[in-house]
Amino acid sequence: MPETDLALLTAAARQAGDIAMRYFRRNPAVTDKPGGAGPVTEADLAVDHMLSETLCDARQDYGWLSEETEDTRHRITTQRQFVVDPIDGTREFIEGGKDWSHALAIVENGQVTAAAVFLPARELMFAATLDGGATLNGAPIGASAAQLDGATVLGAKPNFEGRFWRDGITPPVKRVFRSSLAYRLCLVAQGRFDAMITLRPSWEWDIAAGALIAAEAGARVTDQHGAILRFNNHDPKVPGVLAAGPDLHSNLAELLEPRPANP
Incomplete structure (x- = not known):
């Protein structure tokens, strides 16, 4: 089991990528969510299932919030929560573009403490911990200092x-x-x-x-x-x-x- 929350998230994000790439550009089954909430593919559901099992087994006292899981509100009673989008950018995924991601976070007392965003089609792993800086594929990254005009x-x-x-x-x-x-x-x-x-x-x-x-x-x-x-x-x-x-x-x-x- 990964020792840190960030190690847990990045390992799970890579597992998610392995699953999603098996469906990518292979005409995955698509259904529409009720109420015009957008499409969901069999890849979204497969990734969600894996993440739920993997993350919740590793941290059994953490709550769970995911786009593809019914919200039971049990998470409100927990000190820490997983907040997960199995595939962020599902329409992009369906269309065969590369700009979709797996977005995984841990929240404590309303604040995110660890995060991973993985784009498997581009092999990009963004990660961060609270007060620990942010990285892309292990290298530090920083926001621009641009001014308004032309930003x-x-x-x-x-x-x-x-x-x-x-x-x-x-x-x-x-x-x-x-x-x-x-x-x-x-x-x-x-x-x-x-x-x-x-x-x-x-x-x-x-x-x-x-x-x-x-x-x-x-x-x-x-x-x-x-x-x-x-x-x-x-x-x-x-x-x-x-x-x-x-x-x-x-x-x-x-x-x-x-x-x-x-x-």
Whole structure:
């Protein structure tokens, strides 16, 4: 059994990659979740099953929150929790793109303490521990120190509509997109892009692992109103996310409407 939580997460993430790659680009069975919650593949479910067994067997006192497991609320009574997205970017996975990931985090008292985000199709392992820094494939990484003008910001197109920004004016940035929210946060941590933003309630399993990795790489990571992110909520969502180097984060936060309209 891995001795540390981070070793446990990274080993499990690699196991998840082994499973997912057996289905990747091989027409996995796909079904639609109820209520328009998006697609799920047989790969998502196989990875979820393995992660649940492996992680919960290793840490039997930890709670469990996963996109593909019914939330029993038992996790609320536990001191520590696994927060897992078996495949973040399922549509990308179905389409045969490479920008999907396995996002695994451990939360204690509302704060992420260990995280791994693995992209098996790209052989990228992002990892971090609280106050321990962030790494990519074992090497330290750091967020950029970019200023506002010309910054590259990861986000879906609706986030850049004028209604979300003061006076209806979007900031002078270059918008780019990647499917996985966890990967977007890691790309900010790596310094490949300068910021990421999502202005809609986001599931904890999409955000928790990448949030720690970005923060440990020197980015400031908050909700869309600038508040610290807290996890293991009764309703497992956070109110949007903004991640960037401290100066750029402040610039973007100042330009956002104080209370953005619902997307």
